[in-house]
Amino acid sequence: MTKTKYLLYAFKQEVNGKTIYWYETDGKYFNQTKPPMHILEKNPEEVRSVDSAKIIENPWLEWKSNDIQKIVTEEGVCINYLKSADDEFITKQEDFKLLETYSYLVENFNIxxxxxxxxxxxxxxxxxxxxxxxxxxxRTVTMSKGNGNEAWEWRVEFLQGLPEFDSFLQEVSQKEYETVEDITLELAKLISDFLFIHPFREGNGRLSRLVCDIILAKNGLPMIGLKLKKGDNYIRRVHKGYECDYEPLKELLLSKIEEEIMRESE
Structure with missing residues (x-):
């Protein structure tokens, strides 16, 4: 079993007229409102006894909200089917699913x-x-991430830009570009606009890079979305794009493409 900080729910029992829930990996209980039905899975086993010293508080905030996107931990981890509040564990699972989707689209999507x-x-x-x-x-909620210069808040009203983004995406996804400079400039704008709007509660960065890769492949260029490094200053470049300065992100995309072309020619 993968060890995580918390599991949302493994099984339950009644104690003195109250329902308590069990964190499987921590070996602890919490007594709190019952989780939403579509989060729950079948109880895997029965509990024989309860050690009251092991009862802990529920880590999820906004537990009673009707908007599932509001239910997070203090660290901002969203409620999930993995039953985990461990961001590193969840990120790895997201990466696995992204790779599966890449493989599926390579075989099945007409670019x-x-x-x-x-x-x-x-x-x-x-x-x-x-x-x-x-x-x-x-997305149904305002979001914020990062610290210092990388901090940003995405308000719900940003989603009003989706119709304009949709038109631009359809235009870019059907064009055939003559130069790498042309395509990287438009991709820099496309990625920046998508991430500024931030249409989803989670996964916006992954989706923006997937879109980028598909458009690159359509134009006979190598895919680069899974090859970003910490030293690339990606977030800073994207934030420049929020200010309509697309050159920093364009330079990064261009350098990544050139790296891949050089590697493939060796």
């Missing part, structure tokens, strides 16, 4: 055709439907 935001929404569901209850749904 010669234009596509729009509806298609991205379908991909989001494919990647995250076994992880999050809001897979394939547009």
């Amino acid at each position: 010669s055709k234009a596509f729009g935001f509806d298609t991205i929404q379908q991909w989001h569901k494919m990647i995250f439907e076994t992880i999050y209850p809001f897979a394939g749904m547009r």
Whole structure:
């Protein structure tokens, strides 16, 4: 079993007229409101006894909210089907599902055709439907991430930009570009606009790089979305794109493409 900080729910029992729930990996209970039905799985076993010293508080905030996207930990980890509040563990599972989706699309997606935001929404569901209850749904909450210069807040009203983004995506996804400079400039704008709008509660970065790779492949260029490194200053470049300065992100995309072309020629 993979060790995590918390599991949301493994099984339950009645104690003095109250229902308590068990964190399987921690070997502890919590007594709190029953989790939403679509989060629960069947009880794997019965509990024989309870050590009251092991009863702990529920780590999830906004537990009673009707909006599933509001239920998070203090660290911002969203409620999930993995029953985990361990961000590192969840990230690894997201990466696995992303790779599976890449493999599926390589075999089954016709990149010669234009596509729009509806298609991205379908991909989001494919990647995250076994992880999050809001897979394939547009964001319903204001979000913030990062610290210092990398801090940013995405307000719900940013989603009003989706129709314009959809039109731009359809335009870019059907074009055939003559130069690498041309395609990297438009991809820099596309990625920046998508991440500024931040249409999903989770997975926006992964989806933006998947879209980028498909458009690169359509134009006979190597895919680069899974090859970003910490030293690339990716977030800083994206934030420049939020200010309509797409050159820093364009330079990064161009350098990654050139690296791949050089590697393939060796």
